[in-house]
Amino acid sequence: MLEIRDLHVKFHNRDREAVAGISLTIGDGEIVGLVGESGSGKSVTAMSIAGLLPRKQCDLSGDILLDGEDLLHAPRSALRQIHGRKIGVVFQEPMSAMDPLMKVGEQVGEVLRIHTRMSKEERRARVLEVLQAVELSDPEAVYDKYPHELSGGMLQRAMIAAAIVIHPTLLLLDEPTTALDVTIQAQILELLKKLNAEWGISMLFISHNLNVVRKLCRRVAVMQRGELVEAGSTDQVFFRPQHPYTKRLIEAIPTRHGKETL
Numbered sequence: 001m002l003e004i005r006d007l008h009v010k011f012h013n014r015d016r017e018a019v020a021g022i023s024l025t026i027g028d029g030e031i032v033g034l035v036g037e038s039g040s041g042k043s044v045t046a047m048s049i050a051g052l053l054p055r056k057q058c059d060l061s062g063d064i065l066l067d068g069e070d071l072l073h074a075p076r077s078a079l080r081q082i083h084g085r086k087i088g089v090v091f092q093e094p095m096s097a098m099d100p101l102m103k104v105g106e107q108v109g110e111v112l113r114i115h116t117r118m119s120k121e122e123r124r125a126r127v128l129e130v131l132q133a134v135e136l137s138d139p140e141a142v143y144d145k146y147p148h149e150l151s152g153g154m155l156q157r158a159m160i161a162a163a164i165v166i167h168p169t170l171l172l173l174d175e176p177t178t179a180l181d182v183t184i185q186a187q188i189l190e191l192l193k194k195l196n197a198e199w200g201i202s203m204l205f206i207s208h209n210l211n212v213v214r215k216l217c218r219r220v221a222v223m224q225r226g227e228l229v230e231a232g233s234t235d236q237v238f239f240r241p242q243h244p245y246t247k248r249l250i251e252a253i254p255t256r257h258g259k260e261t262l
Contacts, residue, residue: 001202002026002049002170007062007072009044009053009226018044020226021062026170031196031203033217033234035210035249040223042206046172048072049204050089051079066170084115088163088201092175094155098147105131105143108162115166130161135191153184157191164195171195171203177212189216210253214238222246 002025009019019041026032034042047053049064049071064071069082091097098107109127112118118126124143131139134157147155156176163171173192177185193216195201207213213220214234221231222245230243241247 001028001030001067002204003063003065004045004049005063005065007045007048007060007064009041009048009058009060011058013057017226018058019048022221022223022226022228024221024228024231026202026204028169029196029200029202030219031192031205031217033213033220034204034206034223035208035213035220036223037208037249039225041226042223043174045223046089046174046204046206049170050087050172051076051083052089081115084111085166086168087170087172088166088168089172090156090159090163090174090176092178094152094159095147097159098155100147102146103143104145104147104150104158107147108143108158108165111162111166127161127165130165131158133164133195134158134161135187136161152180153187156180156184156188160188160191160195164199164201167199167201169202171201172206173203174206175208176205178207178209185212192216210238210249222249 004022004024006021006023007019008017008021010017022045034045036042051071060072062072066082066086071079071082105127109123112123112126128139128143131142136142136154136157150158177188180188189212196203205213205217217234220234220237222229224245230237230241230246237246238250241250
């Protein structure tokens with residue numbers, strides 16, 4: 001479904017490549033975790049897929065294919081259509097990603113206004129349906145609220161709704177639970193599992209929290225300084241890590257008793 005081949009990304013103001021020749025695949029309906037410390041290249045990889053990198057400020061090479069369509073070299077006009085219809089993105093800080101002056105329902109339905117011919121009434125009905133799907137109580141009330149009137153967990157659910165409202169084939173999740181408390185974090189993970197199972201959406205889940213990745217993802221890829229140093233099934237990477245960097249990441253997982261029990 002998604003295939004990344006030998007992706008290189010180098011920003012003009014940096015000496016080192018942000019992404020140094022990684023290759024990665026995500027199958028239909030699969031959830032893949034991408035882990036590594038800050039600066040390892042995780043988010044740059046996601047931004048490359050989403051078409052959010054400023055092309056005038058970096059050099060890109062390699063291939064990114066989504067259902068056979070080229071994402072890396074296609075014209076911007078074609079990319080906007082592909083990204084709008086097939087890729088949803090959820091960021092770490094929903095409050096900064098949402099317009100504070102625009103009602104939540106209108107923001108969730110914005111992609112429908114741009115990429116479909118739905119009437120205003122049809123868009124509203126679809127948004128209310130999706131707000132309910134992400135388990136927001138009283139979707140009608142949430143629709144007419146502004147972002148500052150929602151809690152962090154509710155806002156993240158609204159962001160997920162905005163990302164899936166047009167029923168994309170791929171969801172990119174960049175640290176979506178980091179800013180949430182443990183209880184809300186667990187609820188969001190269960191919601192993502194449900195959407196994956198019921199909607200069949202493939203997901204790339206980016207995080208530095210290996211425990212979260214282990215609970216959600218079937219496969220894991222580990223990045224260090226722009227390179228993909230290890231990849232495999234979640235159990236393989238956690239219980240039989242091969243690369244020293246992966247071993248250090250697992251050893252560094254904080255626990256209540258000072259020792260991790262996976």
